[in-house]
Amino acid sequence: MDEGDDKYNRHPNYFTYEVRQFSSYVPNGDPKRHAKPPRRFFPVPRDPNEQFMPTWLVRTSDLQLVRGCTVNEEYCTLSYSWNQSGENIVDKETGKSKRVDNGKHEIIYPARTIRRSPRGRKRLARQLKLVKFEQLIQQICKDFNVKYIWFDQMCINQNDKEEKKREIKQMHRIYSNAYCTLILMPELQMSALYYKKKWREHLVDFEKILGSQWMKRMWTLEEALLSPKLLFVGRDVHAWWYVQREFSVIRDICQRPARWNVNTVLRYAHIRTSTKAHDHVFALANIFSDLMNNISVSYDQPALDVMVQFYGLLAMKNLNILCFRKPQGGFALGDDDVGGLGFSEQTQWYHDVPIRKFDLPSWTGIAGEHLQDPSLKTSFTNYSISGRSLQVTCSALTMSDDTIREINSSTEAGQDGDGYYDVDEDVDAVPEGAFKLSLTIERHDQEESMELELLSEFPPRPHYDSCLAVSVRLPGHGGQNKGVKKTMLLRTIGNGRPDDEDIILSAADELLFLSHFFPIKTVVLFWWDLSSPSKEFASIDRFSQHLTEEFDGPDQCAILTGIHFTSDSKKNTDLYPFIKKEGDHYKAVGVCDIENPEYLFFGCTIPEQTFVIR
Known part of the structure; x- marks a missing residue:
């Protein structure tokens, strides 16, 4: 086989493997080509304190199954997509699929020189050998000196339901106790750059990982984590995990020790698929192995029922399931990776999400993308799950009738007939250079409208670090009958000209948003100096919340201030679930940031409410 004929395997269900490989084992280092891998496995004696070994292992020297308990050295595991181990044939009558391996996997042996008798040498061209999947694995294990390996096609009797059920329940033990997992990714290959036809530089095409079959399969996520x-x-x-973690698409997967939690796992899980819908749950339950005992491994039960049950257990384990937002650019992509996709590709990533074909509750986050931050955490526990309903009892910013009555009952000044409170009637407390803006907000069954009027001259912007601000009132305690006054920054104001009318319109639009959570009618706006560290303020970052649904006009919304998520990467900023009313219940539509929440809520008594989220 000539080098010019060296093309990717034309059969998408089969793997092409070159024995003479480039090795990428140094971060940011140039890959080198070797006749044998420079880093191979050496037999590691089994730790006598280890209590677990898989039921069966494959001895790679002769591809024979041996009892795991008889092996006295460490074993490796295999992670791959079944779609690339042979052809899947679907029985039209039963709808069941089975794998058929027609022996089209390719092993490419390098050209070599042999001695000729009595003297001289002979050059042998590269050779191509067609093999079955088991023989391909045998060759890879030979090259990397793997003596024993576990992979499901040989180590689980696929026709024995009881054995399959038993092995699925201990999948997390099989992979977590392995010495190393070999990940088969035929899409990962080198690309050559030519310069004036004099030399060429080889680069690892890590971008191919994004579209690989391995990245799309549910079980491979569990195996890697x-x-x-x-x-x-x-x-x-080939590349080791500490090289791959430099690539942001799979940085979380390759971190060792592993750094992941509920939101980071779901971020990757929701873009993956499985041959059987039940396997989505069984794979996830193995990642959170303490939930495995509460899951019945049976393919006879309705898949949707299994999913609702599992997500309920997961939510009770960790409320980080609520930490999701509308995707920005593409699912499971870091900021560095979004730029590599065109607009049409980003749109396809947003819509082609396998988990969305199931009618799951909104609090599972399937309408959005879970956040990548593994340090997110909350101490909130006052909630329960019943079927498809998540019930929480906590304080919340919302303009429900009860909240308006609570504010109005504790307010003596500034109250008017339409239930709104003029937050800045005490103009004396407003800094010099402020200006008044009158808002008339009307909310009907299906619409929301706003009229604004500038009641005083718009002052020039003092300097670049200035931001428009407004004072709002929250219900107070300890005899503060006017409520507690707080400074809120309007973060949406851009860097336009100080006299630009768009700034006023942006301010009004932001105030319209705030009016869903604070009583606002006539307000006094003023410039706020961001460069002064002594000044206290808060802000609700509206445009970074990326809600999975727009709330239109009269929609009743709530920010669940009693459920706050803290992060090691965001100082002085917490995340809060954002919900939207729909009929007799609420929908979870994402999270929003509140900067300086301690300042915003200090001295305030926000009434608790009970919300049913479905």
């Missing part, structure tokens, strides 16, 4: 070490084996290059 639980494994102590990872080795990515591509067509003509």
Whole structure:
């Protein structure tokens, strides 16, 4: 086979593997080509304190199954997409699928020189060998010196329901106790750059990982997250996990020790699929292995029922399930990766989300993308799950009738007949250079309208670090009958000209948003100096909340201030669930940031309410 004929395997269900591989084992280092991998596995004696070994292992020297309890050295595991191990044939009558391996996997042996008798040498061209999947694995294990390996096609009797059920329940133990997991990714390969036809530079095409079959399968996520070490084996290059973690698409997957929680796992899980819908739950339950005992491993039960049950258990384990937003650019992509996709590709990533074909409750976050931050946490526990309903009792910013009555009953000044409170009637407390803006907000069954009037001259912007601000009142306690006055920044104001009319319109639009949570009618706006660290303020970052649904006009919304998520990466800023009323219940539509929440809520008594989220 000539080098010019060296093309990617034309059969998408089969793997092409070159024995002479490039090795990428140094972060940011140039990959080098070797006749044998420079880093191979050496037999590691099994720790006598280890109590677990898989039921069966494959001895790679002769592809024979042996009892795991008889093996006295460490074993490796295999992670791959079934779609690339052979052809899936679907029985039209039963609807069941089975794998058929027609032996089209390719092993490419390098050209070599042999001695001729009595003297001289002979050059042998590269050779192509067609093999079945098991023989392909045997060759890879031979090259990397893997003596024993576990993979499901050989180590689980796929026709024995009881054995399959038993092995699925202990999948997390199989991968977490392995020495290393070999990841088969035929899309991972080298690309060559030519310069004036004099030399060429080889680069690892890590972008191919994004569209690989391995990235789309549910079980491979569980296998990668639980494994102590990872080795990515591509067509003509292999790379270790500490090299791959430099690539932001799979940075979370390759971190060792692993740094993931409920929101980071769901971020990757929701873009993946499985041959059987039940496997989505069984794979996730293995990641959160303490939930495995509460899940019945049976393919006979309705898949949707299994999913609702599992997500309910997961929510009771950790409320980080609420930490999601509308995707920005593409699912499971870091900021560095979004730029590599065109607009049409980003749109396709947003819509082609396998989990969305299931009618799951909004609090599962399937309408959005879970946040990537593994440090998010909350101490809130006053909630329960019943079927599809998540019931929480906590304080909340919302303009419900009860909240308006609460504010009005504690207010002596500034109250008018339409239930709104003029937050800045005490103009004496407003800094010099402020201006008044009158808002008339009307909310009907299906519409929301706003009229604004500038009641005083718009002052020039003092300097670049100035931001428009408004004072709002929250219900107070301890005899503060006017409520507690707080400074809120209007973060949406851009860097336009100080006399630009668009600034006023942006301010009015932001005030319209705030009016869903604070009583606002006539307000006094003023410039706020952001460069002064001594000044206290708060802000609700409206445009970074990326809600999965727009709330239109009269929609009743709530920010669940009693449920706050803190993050190591965001100082002085907490995240709060955002919900929207729909009939007799609420929908979870994302989270929003509140900067300086301690200042905003200090001295305030926000009444608790009970919300049913479905």
